[in-house]
Amino acid sequence: MSPTSSDPETRSPFRRVFLAVVGALVLLCGVFLAIAYLQGPKLSDAQIDLVSAIAQPDQQLRLFLNQQIDDIDPDQITVTPATAVSVSTSGDLVAVQFDTPLRYDTEYTVRIDGVRSAALPQSSTVEHRFTTGAPSPLYLDRGTPNDAIVRVGLKGSEREVIFETPGIGAFAATGQVLVVSTVDAEGISRLMLVSLADGAVEELRLPEEGTVTDLAVSDAGPIIAFTFTPSAPVDGEVFGGRRVLAMNLEQGRTLFTVGELGGEVFPISSWRFVPGARSMVVQGTEDTTFLLDAAPEAVPVPIGRFTDILGISRDGSTMSASDALGGVLVSLEDGETERFEPSLIEGSSPFLGEVEVLPDGDVIEKAALQTTEGRFLVVMAVDDGETGRVLYQTPAQAGSIENFRVSPNGQFVAVEVVPVIADAVSDGYLVDQRSTTITTVIVEIETGLIVRSVEGFGLLW
Structure with missing residues (x-):
C-alpha cells in the first residue's frame, strides 16, 4: 500500500516545513516591527501647490506619514531658507503653513525633528525638499503698427507676444483670460476678452460711447472693473456721469455700477482693488474713504478721511495713505491707524510718493530726496523702520520714476522709468499717455540687483 497524507511518515516532514515557514514569517514580522520601533514614523507622501505658494500667504505643505503621530510644535520645524510657519497635526497628516509667499525659483527644505508615533515611543526626523517656480510677467509694448x-x-532675453492690436490703452489678466481696452483717435474705447488658450476675442458691450481708464482685475476672482467716462458729460451729475463699472465674469456679461445702492450712486473719485479680496478701497467726495465689495448693491464701510491712497499691501491687510499731518498706515481689518514717519535716506528726510508695505513688514517707497544743490532726486527706497536704503535710481540721475509694482511674494519690484527726461517724447495716446522711451526694470528688493529690463510698462506679475 502506498503512503497517504494521513500516514505519520508523510505528516511529519510537512509539519516541519509548515512550522518552519510560520516561524520565518513570525521572525520577519518581528524584524519589521523592530525596524518600525527603532526608526519611528516615515514620510509617505507630500503635497504643495507650487503656483499658489509663490503668490499667496498661508499656503500649506501637507506631509503624510506612514502612521498616526503625536502633535507637532512649531519649534520642531526648520525651514531652509528661513521662513515663518505655523503647523497643525491630524492623525498621520502634518500641515506646515507658510506665513508669507515663498521666494521664486528656490529650493526649500522642511525638516521636522522629534516626530513621534502615537503608539510607539521611538522618534524620527522627517524631511522634504521642493523647488518653487518663477512667474512669467506680462507687459504692454506700444509700437507701430500694433x-x-x-x-x-x-x-534671459526671450519674449513672447501674446496679443497685438492697435491702440491698447491698458490690460489686465484673470485666469486664462486677458481683459484689454483700446482707444481710438477720438478717445472712444473698446473693451474685449482675449483667451490665452486659443486667442479667441470677445468684445464686451459698454453702456455708451466713452473712455475706459483704471482697468483692473481682482486677483481673488474674475471680477473686472474700470472707470468709465461718457463722451457726452451728463448735466447735474457728480463728475459729469463718470462712474466705476464692474463685471463678474462668472455671472455673465452684465456690467453694474460700483457704489450704486437703492438707485443712488456713491460718487467715486479714485479706487483700488484690495489684493486677495473681492473688495475695493474707494475715495468719495471730501476725501472720505470706504471699503466696498465689488458687487451690486454693496454697502460702503467707512475707513476714514485721507487726501491720498498711496498703496495697499500685497496681503490686503494694510493701506498706506496720507492726510494733512503726513503718512499713515491703516488696517483694513479693524480700521486702526498709526503714523508712518519715513526713516532718513542717506541723511536726508524723504518726501513720499507711493508707498507699499511688504510681506516682511518693511516699506517700499517712491521718495524724493533734496540734494545739496537744491534739486530733488526721485528714488525707489526700502525702509525697515530704522533706516532707508536706496533701491534704485535712474542712471546718471537723468530720468524719472513713474510707477512701481511689487511682486506678490515681495521679492521683486517692477519700476517704470523714463531713462532720460530730456529725450522724452509722448506717444500721443488719449488714455494713459506715456513716453515712447518708457522702460520697466525688475529689481530684486533684497540686493538691489536689476534682473530684467523691458521696453514697455503696465507689468503684471
Whole structure:
C-alpha cells in the first residue's frame, strides 16, 4: 500500500516545513516591527501647490506619514531658507503653513525633528525638499503698427507676444483670460476678452460711447472693473456721469455700477482693488474713504478721511495713505491707524510718493530726496523702520520714476522709468499717455540687483 497524507511518515516532514515557514514569517514580522520601533514614523507622501505658494500667504505643505503621530510644535520645524510657519497635526497628516509667499525659483527644505508615533515611543526626523517656480510677467509694448502684450521670464532675453492690436490703452489678466481696452483717435474705447488658450476675442458691450481708464482685475476672482467716462458729460451729475463699472465674469456679461445702492450712486473719485479680496478701497467726495465689495448693491464701510491712497499691501491687510499731518498706515481689518514717519535716506528726510508695505513688514517707497544743490532726486527706497536704503535710481540721475509694482511674494519690484527726461517724447495716446522711451526694470528688493529690463510698462506679475 502506498503512503497517504494521513500516514505519520508523510505528516511529519510537512509539519516541519509548515512550522518552519510560520516561524520565518513570525521572525520577519518581528524584524519589521523592530525596524518600525527603532526608526519611528516615515514620510509617505507630500503635497504643495507650487503656483499658489509663490503668490499667496498661508499656503500649506501637507506631509503624510506612514502612521498616526503625536502633535507637532512649531519649534520642531526648520525651514531652509528661513521662513515663518505655523503647523497643525491630524492623525498621520502634518500641515506646515507658510506665513508669507515663498521666494521664486528656490529650493526649500522642511525638516521636522522629534516626530513621534502615537503608539510607539521611538522618534524620527522627517524631511522634504521642493523647488518653487518663477512667474512669467506680462507687459504692454506700444509700437507701430500694433501694440503688443508680451510675456517674459525673470531671466534671459526671450519674449513672447501674446496679443497685438492697435491702440491698447491698458490690460489686465484673470485666469486664462486677458481683459484689454483700446482707444481710438477720438478717445472712444473698446473693451474685449482675449483667451490665452486659443486667442479667441470677445468684445464686451459698454453702456455708451466713452473712455475706459483704471482697468483692473481682482486677483481673488474674475471680477473686472474700470472707470468709465461718457463722451457726452451728463448735466447735474457728480463728475459729469463718470462712474466705476464692474463685471463678474462668472455671472455673465452684465456690467453694474460700483457704489450704486437703492438707485443712488456713491460718487467715486479714485479706487483700488484690495489684493486677495473681492473688495475695493474707494475715495468719495471730501476725501472720505470706504471699503466696498465689488458687487451690486454693496454697502460702503467707512475707513476714514485721507487726501491720498498711496498703496495697499500685497496681503490686503494694510493701506498706506496720507492726510494733512503726513503718512499713515491703516488696517483694513479693524480700521486702526498709526503714523508712518519715513526713516532718513542717506541723511536726508524723504518726501513720499507711493508707498507699499511688504510681506516682511518693511516699506517700499517712491521718495524724493533734496540734494545739496537744491534739486530733488526721485528714488525707489526700502525702509525697515530704522533706516532707508536706496533701491534704485535712474542712471546718471537723468530720468524719472513713474510707477512701481511689487511682486506678490515681495521679492521683486517692477519700476517704470523714463531713462532720460530730456529725450522724452509722448506717444500721443488719449488714455494713459506715456513716453515712447518708457522702460520697466525688475529689481530684486533684497540686493538691489536689476534682473530684467523691458521696453514697455503696465507689468503684471
